[in-house]
Amino acid sequence: MTKTFTLILACAITLTVKAQTTPTTQAFGKIDKADLELKSCDFEKDANAMILFDKGDVFFDQQYNIIYNRHKRIKIFNTNAKDEANIRIEYYSANREEYISGLQAQTINLNNGNVEIVKVDKKQIFTEAIDKFRSAMVFSFPNVQAGSVLEFKYNLTSANVGDFPDWYFQSHLPNRYSELQTTVPDILYYKNLESRYQPYAVNKGDAGGTQVRAIANVPSIPNEPFMTSREDNCERLLFQLLSIRGVGAASQNFSDTWTKVGTNLMENDYLGGQLGKKLTGEEAIIAKAKTMKTDDEKIAYLFAEVKNAMKWDEHYYKFSDDGINKAWDKKTGGSGEINMMVCHLLKKAGVKVYPMIVSTRGNGKVNPGYPNSYKFNSLVAYIPVDSAKSYVLDATNKYNLYNQIPSNLLNTFGLALNKDANSYEMTFLQNQKAVRHFVLVNAEIKPDSKISGTASLVYYGYKKVNAVEKYKTDGEKKYIDYLRDDNNSMKISNIKMEDMDVDTLPLKQSLDFALDLTGSDDNYIYFNPNVLGAARTSPFLSVNRLTDIDFGYRNGFTLVGAYKIPAGYKIESLPKSASMAMPDASITFRLIIAEQNGTIAVRYVIDAKKSMFFKEDYPDFHEFYKRMYEMLNEQIVLKKS
The missing domain is CATH 2.60.40.3140 (Immunoglobulin-like)
Structure with a gap:
């Protein structure tokens, strides 16, 4: 304690x-x-x-x-x-x-x-x-x-x-x-x-x-x-x-196992009864899917078909309201209806798929030792590939990837409904791989206290999904504001986005930037090399914490920067290279910085080994983040020779 x-x-x-x-x-x-x-x-x-x-x-x-x-x-x-x-x-x-x-x-x-x-x-x-x-x-x-x-x-x-x-x-x-x-x-x-x-x-x-x-x-x-x-x-x-309790055989047990919960759901007309309903025009879609060589091709195609055809009404629901065929014809529906369509088309195309009821992170986690269906608020399509790999598909968000568990389901439980095998198992939905974010900066510091240069940003997984959704939903101008992190001294131009719509590739971004170094004067230039990288302010400023921390996924961040020193200036103060870790090594941070041939090279690396942290451990967590952000915000000082 x-x-x-x-x-x-x-x-x-x-x-x-x-x-x-x-x-x-x-x-x-x-x-x-x-x-x-x-x-x-x-x-x-x-x-x-x-x-x-x-x-x-x-x-x-x-x-x-x-x-x-x-x-x-x-x-x-x-x-x-x-x-x-x-x-x-x-x-x-x-x-x-x-x-x-x-x-x-x-x-x-x-x-x-x-x-x-x-x-x-x-x-x-x-x-x-x-x-x-x-x-x-x-x-x-x-x-x-x-x-x-x-x-x-x-x-x-x-x-x-x-x-x-x-x-x-x-x-x-x-x-x-x-x-x-x-x-x-x-x-x-x-x-x-x-x-x-x-x-x-x-x-x-x-x-x-x-x-x-x-x-x-x-x-x-x-x-x-x-x-x-x-x-x-x-x-x-x-x-x-x-x-x-009754007398003798009159006693009755209720939903004391997940098998009973799952059986009741699959016998429900508004869930299990919908999975075989025919959709208008499905023959052509299924026929095209069957021409594809691999299950992954079929899954990606049919998932995209439903995402593009249907508009989510922004209601999470594990049942169908008026039937999935009517929702298909109206081109709008709740989460249950849209993902039942995904299940239906995949099964018709020969893919092994089951409906899975889930509770979104905002709705709260389901306790696996408390069998009942009431806490679940949505339904997705679940595809068990092998003992180490599975897909969880939610077509309500047009930016979700077929090969990535939706972010609003991470670190929650889902109940897979396999009626054919009479198997109803609770499955923990997690992403065990680190989600990477790379930034490469090449810039020149000018004598007039400005920096200009180029940057390449590579986002994987959930970071790609979030960035693509921001870019397409808010537009390029607001997306650039997001990249600037409210830094009015920075200007970004010539931004290019690659592989936004390819599920199997990361998002690649290239851009030009210019930065005014406020606070500098005629003799000194001050600048922070953490450009376009980690946020400038820690999200964990509060000394106390009442809830557990759940990032959803493991974070991996690397920034590599090269900054050319202007003629007539020399280094007055350079942060020291350092590394630190949480007491249990669950998060590590490294800063490597050096000067060579008139260029300052810097490298920041943050690596999280897990995604969840208990509130009881918050004092150590808070201290780690405090020290890490002090180093992320430490400035380099150049002095006129």
Whole structure:
């Protein structure tokens, strides 16, 4: 246990004891004046808003419908929290399997010492259809200002006993008190998956099956560089139905294995039932694919056909809404429909392919020890080539490569659905090879404190995908701004791009550049040789870290530069060659610099041996990045002779 973690835990215990001496929740509409006068969060002073309390109560009616009552109260400290007034509650509305009732919402203000309540007009509460299966109840609070308290409550009824609501104690806002009460009948057995580092302020149960668990003074989870989803890092309670107890043979088990989960999905009309649907005009496409000699040629061709033919509606979904044939005719669809088309065409062309359900990085990671389909939010095509090689295809992004796992799936699990072999296996999706980025600079330093030269940049893999997407989406001018990294002293011209559309080759770029060396004077020239290379500012400036770091892939960066010294100048100060590494050697950095025959040669090399780093190791990680960026930004000083 690190010192940082111990300190956080000790503070959490102290704050929890304090919280237990104050009211935790209150009845709807009843509020302490002190909460209306509250100016800041006691345990997170810079918060723009906080949750005063969030209370959930889950129980069952006589028909074993799940009843989920939720009551939440939010305090607004300043206008930066105005978006907290917009509420969106999503639910599974197909066949009225879930529905919301009893919604009440109001804004509470203190006006000249008097409590003023403005209720949300029911005419301003809207039900939005997300797709064929899901809906959202949407509304906004009126009269929101600094000091307001926003309060709402609702009931969510679910006809599916397997749809027990998960509970997140933690969110993007600090939470003074978060409580979940559950009452479960004896005949139902749910597995709990618990993730927390703070002690419970309340943890009690009774013989009737009621259990109350609460945490006080829960810190927010901020957006941090290279984090995955917030949900992955939150303190939480997840629930999975394992069995319904009955008498003798009446007992029934549910989704306690991935095989059961996969079998149910392949028997679903909106997933497994779509994979054999014929697409209009598919005969010509399949016939052309069959003329190709290798599977790789077929895969690349059919993947490109679907990417070019279909427009993604920007919805991740593992099912088909109206059928893949209708989506094909409309030329637009969700992720599930588009990638089912890829599966269908590849299989018709003789390629061994299976659908795979996945959860994107932004949606959160699936726990392999927690078999259920609810956490997955999308579908891709999966091609196992051999024991060491496989392809994962997602045709929703036109810049994805057929031979590279999509970046938004890296370091996540996917469930491959092989119905023919009755095989349903969880597969970890990772890229084990370093993704390289090379920069070659050849430049001349001028006596008037300017640099001019040429550069060649080579991007592989994900770096190529990102660069090509930026170039084609934003245009050349904005792409040049991206290369300049907001350095207004640099001008880039004559940029040439090669092999943008060849999946098997890296992206090659050549360009001319000119750089004004600001800060120089009549006697000295100052310049940083890290030109067009690594960013000038570390993304890890914060001293503390609450979430794990997940780059997705291993980074490999090399810059080789040659800078000709102007006549009449000599080197006054030259950075020293150096190398350093993380304590476990997971990242190494080398700087090699020397002068020879009037030219300064420099080489920077960054090599990461892994892509994920735990928050507990952040002190070492932060110190490494701090020192590395100090060396990346160290200047060379030339003095007039």
